[in-house]
Amino acid sequence: MITSLDEAVRALVHDGDTVALEGFTHLIPVAAGHEIIRQRRRDLTLVRMTPDIVYDQLIGAGCARKLVFSWGGNPGVGSLHRFRDAVENGWPRPLEIEEHSHAGMANRYVAGASGLPFAVLRGYTGTDLVGRTSNIATVSCPFTGEQLTAVPAINPDVTIVHAQRADRRGNVQLWGITGVQKEAVLAARRSLVTVEEIVDELEPVPGQVVLPSRVVTAVAPVPGGATPSYAHGYYARDNAAYQAWDAVSRDRAAFGRWLDSEVFGRTPAGREEVER
Structure with a gap:
């Protein structure tokens, strides 16, 4: 339109x-x-x-x-x-x-565009954003056990x-x-x-x-x-x-x-x- x-x-x-x-x-x-x-x-x-x-x-x-x-x-x-x-x-x-972070925001958009509930990335490690932002969480890879960061999709x-x-x-x-x-x-x-x-x-x-x-x-x-x-x-x-x-x-x-x-x-x- x-x-x-x-x-x-x-x-x-x-x-x-x-x-x-x-x-x-x-x-x-x-x-x-x-x-x-x-x-x-x-x-x-x-x-x-x-x-x-x-x-x-x-x-x-x-x-x-x-x-x-x-x-x-x-x-x-x-x-x-x-x-x-x-x-x-x-x-x-x-x-x-x-x-x-920039990477976190970009991945949140990608998750939203992909119809996924959240995105996983290597990021935020060593920053205080994890403790200050409720929409940042840590997850364990089910295959390797590696600790990763999860952020919810943006829609x-x-x-x-x-x-x-x-x-x-x-x-x-x-x-x-x-x-x-x-x-x-x-x-x-x-x-x-x-x-x-x-x-x-x-x-x-x-x-x-x-x-x-x-x-x-x-x-x-x-x-x-x-x-x-x-x-x-x-x-x-x-x-x-x-x-x-x-x-x-x-x-x-x-x-x-x-x-x-x-x-x-x-x-x-x-x-x-x-x-x-």
Whole structure:
């Protein structure tokens, strides 16, 4: 189904959902995150391997009650101050956190995509995450007796990713540096893909990942939907925006003004692309 971003979020993201917005270095679904804020979704469990500034914004806007993650920061700049304020001071609301390693999160998505209840890996040994995180356990290999780590599958209520393009049948194509987008979509009960453009045919690209329409619930055309991250072949990373975010996010009042002007004061992204 090809639709507008605001209609897709309204239909697919509900209060209390577990929501994954995945993307690695580039193709981060920032516009979709802003639409979730704009629609004032609440009590979300946000999942992401590397939450960066869009998660800082979602947390600061009061959308999240829990974050499941493996690293969090403003890449190349420093801390996520809205995230820190929620954890340390409960503002704008208390935030529960569940921390994993990158490998643990990736394996959880793979288990979810594979229809398995948990994943087994060699990892976490020598860390204090096992004692601090209830969703990490040790198991013995039934064949060798080796002690391994088990983590439960992640099956988000909805996964949202950004991609370069989709065809009119809803098949999605992305390329460049990719992370766990494919696995996160396959693990989810519902999925939304925002794209730079809708095309008649998907021309093959080296290293491409293709998500067939049968695993994608909705596609929304949102040119620039990954900004300020980048979309390989379309636009570069806006490094200045990441640097500017540090000052905005440090101050609650400055963040409130940013929300008013950059999220609530803007027309939902991509609507004109559907109406065109």
